[in-house]
Amino acid sequence: METAVLSVHPAELRDIEAIADLLDELNRFYGATDTTPLAERTVQIAARLFGDMPAAHVLLARDGDAGSRPDALAVPQGVVRPPDPQT
Numbered sequence: 001m002e003t004a005v006l007s008v009h010p011a012e013l014r015d016i017e018a019i020a021d022l023l024d025e026l027n028r029f030y031g032a033t034d035t036t037p038l039a040e041r042t043v044q045i046a047a048r049l050f051g052d053m054p055a056a057h058v059l060l061a062r063d064g065d066a067g068s069r070p071d072a073l074a075v076p077q078g079v080v081r082p083p084d085p086q087t
């Protein structure tokens with residue numbers, strides 16, 4: 001029997017495109033038919049997750065190699081902050 005290895009780590013700035021892809025998949029799963037262009041989404045995500053006052057902290061899960069594309073993301077409960085209305 002094979003043992004599965006799952007690595008979970010905090011998201012880093014280099015994970016922005018993977019996070020955007022995972023969020024796009026989630027949106028399509030829930031019925032979204034139009035999406036914001038990737039370049040725009042990555043700018044928005046970078047500002048919200050890695051700006052001066054992060055809106056949330058994200059964990060990424062990868063099946064196997066830590067350098068592979070993340071298979072899942074999680075926002076731990078209690079770490080989400082509403083967006084600043086001035087941004």
